[in-house]
Amino acid sequence: MQEFAPQDFYYRLNWRTCGIHPGSHATRMPGGSLDFRGHVPFLESPDPRRIDIRATMRSIPRRLMSRAFHERGAVDVVAILDFSASMRFSGVGRKFEQMADIAASIAWSSIRNGDSFSLIVCDDEIRADLSVPPSYRPGLAYEVYTMLRAAVPREGVRASALTHAAGQIKRKRALVFLVSDFHLDEENVESVLQSLAMHDVVPMVLWDSAEYRDLPDWGWARVSDMESSATASLFMRRGMASRIRQSYETRRRELADVCRRAGARSPFFMGDRFDAEQLSRHLLEVA
Numbered sequence: 001m002q003e004f005a006p007q008d009f010y011y012r013l014n015w016r017t018c019g020i021h022p023g024s025h026a027t028r029m030p031g032g033s034l035d036f037r038g039h040v041p042f043l044e045s046p047d048p049r050r051i052d053i054r055a056t057m058r059s060i061p062r063r064l065m066s067r068a069f070h071e072r073g074a075v076d077v078v079a080i081l082d083f084s085a086s087m088r089f090s091g092v093g094r095k096f097e098q099m100a101d102i103a104a105s106i107a108w109s110s111i112r113n114g115d116s117f118s119l120i121v122c123d124d125e126i127r128a129d130l131s132v133p134p135s136y137r138p139g140l141a142y143e144v145y146t147m148l149r150a151a152v153p154r155e156g157v158r159a160s161a162l163t164h165a166a167g168q169i170k171r172k173r174a175l176v177f178l179v180s181d182f183h184l185d186e187e188n189v190e191s192v193l194q195s196l197a198m199h200d201v202v203p204m205v206l207w208d209s210a211e212y213r214d215l216p217d218w219g220w221a222r223v224s225d226m227e228s229s230a231t232a233s234l235f236m237r238r239g240m241a242s243r244i245r246q247s248y249e250t251r252r253r254e255l256a257d258v259c260r261r262a263g264a265r266s267p268f269f270m271g272d273r274f275d276a277e278q279l280s281r282h283l284l285e286v287a
Helices: 053-058 095-112 140-150 160-168 186-195 238-262 276-286
Strands: 022-031 035-041 065-073 076-082 116-122 132-135 175-180 200-206 219-225 230-236 268-270
Touching: 022 035, 053 065, 076 095, 076 160, 095 116, 095 140, 095 175, 095 200, 116 140, 116 160, 132 140, 160 186, 186 238, 200 238, 268 276
Parallel strands: 076 116, 076 175, 175 200, 200 268
Antiparallel strands: 022 065, 035 065, 116 132, 219 230
């Protein structure tokens, strides 16, 4: 197994969390942080240090006013992994190993930021043996990494349980990273995103360049559908290779449209290696 070295990335919320655990995000709860929310009558925030004379002089009718602030709190960060048979694909890299790197990075970054992390793994069922409940435990990233690196997606399974993953999340808004190759029907993708509509969803798309870009322009190729276990021989030609590449570009636009309609963030398309710096840039740009 490779040496454990999780990549750190940064994220920002454009909404207020309702968590009571101390953290770095804006909340709707009154508190003592630097997140100014306005002026209120002194009796609503009876702290002499926050009395504002100018606000008091402007008030009509005249009454003693003080500055009020929102508390800063934590958010629940959830990683939902598609562990269907298509994630067994091995090209430039192995998808399920890359997924372990991503999950460990999410766990590492969220706990470093003071947030809780939980993991939900799905194929045709919620994989209780690979899922992790919400936790702030410092060593959780390493536990997630070693567990997922040792696991291999089962043959012939799909990702039908993704629509049930929302039922495993607490009934308050969370930051959800949905990690999949998204080789699903558009209707299924919409169903999954709609089931997560109350949450802030970041779709992360795992495509290996060997799937569509690094294709031979001529010759016989043996192809297989990992989820149905069907195999076939295909005579590759330059025009066919071009159509396959074009189909992935079309799929890229379709996924972006589906995410926009469902209220999710723009999908993050990864290359052959997970790059946390690119993910940080993506999250900060679209927040």
